[in-house]
Amino acid sequence: MEADVKVDNMSEDVNHLTLARSKRSDQEANQPNNKVLRRLAQNREAARKSRLRKKAYVQQLESSRIKLKQIEQELERVKQQGISINGHLGDHINGSGAAAFDMEYGRWVEEQNRQVRELRASLQAHLTDSELRILVDNAIAHYDELFRMKGAASKLDVFHLMSGMWKTPTERCFMWMGGFRPSELLKILTPQIEPLTEQQSFAVSSLKLSSQQAEDALSQGMEALQQSLVDTLAGGSLGAPNVANYMGQMAMAMGKLGMLESFVHQADNLRQQALQQMQRILTTRQAARGLLAMGDYFTRLRALSSLWAARPRE
Numbered sequence: 007m008e009a010d011v012k013v014d015n016m017s018e019d020v021n022h023l024t025l026a027r028s029k030r031s032d033q034e035a036n037q038p039n040n041k042v043l044r045r046l047a048q049n050r051e052a053a054r055k056s057r058l059r060k061k062a063y064v065q066q067l068e069s070s071r072i073k074l075k076q077i078e079q080e081l082e083r084v085k086q087q088g089i090s091i092n093g094h095l096g097d098h099i100n101g102s103g104a105a106a107f108d109m110e111y112g113r114w115v116e117e118q119n120r121q122v123r124e125l126r127a128s129l130q131a132h133l134t135d136s137e138l139r140i141l142v143d144n145a146i147a148h149y150d151e152l153f154r155m156k157g158a159a160s161k162l163d164v165f166h167l168m169s170g171m172w173k174t175p176t177e178r179c180f181m182w183m184g185g186f187r188p189s190e191l192l193k194i195l196t197p198q199i200e201p202l203t204e205q206q207s208f209a210v211s212s213l214k215l216s217s218q219q220a221e222d223a224l225s226q227g228m229e230a231l232q233q234s235l236v237d238t239l240a241g242g243s244l245g246a247p248n249v250a251n252y253m254g255q256m257a258m259a260m261g262k263l264g265m266l267e268s269f270v271h272q273a274d275n276l277r278q279q280a281l282q283q284m285q286r287i288l289t290t291r292q293a294a295r296g297l298l299a300m301g302d303y304f305t306r307l308r309a310l311s312s313l314w315a316a317r318p319r320e
Contacts, residue, residue, distance in 0.1 A: 103159075103162045103163050103166075104159070104162075104163050104166040104171070104172075107155065107156075107159040107162075107163075107166070107167075107172060108171075108172050110155055111152075111155065111172050114148070114151065114152055114155065115308075117148060118148060118301060118304075119301075119305065121141070121144065121145050121148060121301070122297075122298060122301035122302065122305065124141060125141055125145065125294055125297060125298045125301070126298055128141055128294070129291075129294055129295065129298065135289075135290040135291060138290050138291060138294045139290045141294060142285065142290060142293045142294050142297060145297045145301075146281060146282070146285055146297075149278070149281055150278065153274045153275075153277070153278050156184065156185075156270070156274055157271060157274065160184075160267045160270050160271065161267065164266045164267045164270055165266075167184040167270055168183070168184055168266065168270065170184070174307065174308045174311035174312070175311050175314070175315075176307050176308070176310045176311035176314065177304070177307045177308065177311065180307070182221070182225075182273070183224065183225075183228070183269060183270055183273035184270045184273060184274070185273060185274060185277055186277065187217075187221055188217040188221070188276055188277050188280035189214050189217040189218040189221055191280070191300065191303075192210065192213060192214045192217065192280065192284070193214065194299070194300075194303060195284075195296050195299055195300060196210060198295055198296060198298075198299035199288060199292045199293075199295055199296045199299075202292075206287055206288065209283075209287045210284075210287060213280065213283050213284070213287070217276065217280055220276050221276070224269060224272055224273055224276070227269065228269055231262060231265055231266070231269070234262055235259055235262055235263070238255055238258050238259050238262065239255060239259055241255060284296060
């Protein structure tokens, strides 16, 4: 009886041991399968992320291509509307522009020449001050008209005014912000209107000084604007341009270029004020002599340019 019990216990222990080994074998067999499943899941996730990155990259490339196409179209549009410097003509901008201003300025010069001849004849004929006053007022008004013309033209093509392509080459050598320097012109005119009273001499000297100071301030402002433009355009990487950065830089540069119109306007205001101040300081006859000298000076600059162009060349 005891032997049977022992045999049964031994048989049960063997069964338990066999079952435990079988479970352990199943777990060991399942472990590689779990690793493979985890690896497959990781691969699928990596592939999904890779597809998303590729899709985003393709979308960025397409967006960049569209932006570059827009830039090319804009550049082509600007090129077609640009002014041909060599021919000193070009397409009209907004229905007017540089070519229209050039023609208008040509008519202005013709009228100035006529007024200069009239002033010379009137001074030689010793007309009365009241008669000379009419001619002086007309000459000042004629310069006011030039400043009005330039103000309208600067809104359409400020670079044309700044370049001086509407003037002769010799005149361009002495240009400052689209015209003459008031302080330099006052130095030229002063000997032509002497003798001056002590009060007049002091007023003219003060006008020269204030004009010089204003010119220096405008020149410094222009230099600061140019440096700011250089810094803007040179910002970032020039070797590997980024479309978004490029567009941002161009937008900033365009905004700064818009300030050029303000500089030309301020310079013309300074020129206009100098002429008006001189008219108030001088007598009618002195003002007439000054305007005559001013007209002769610009005429000589234009004549010098023509003589230089016609000089013999070896």
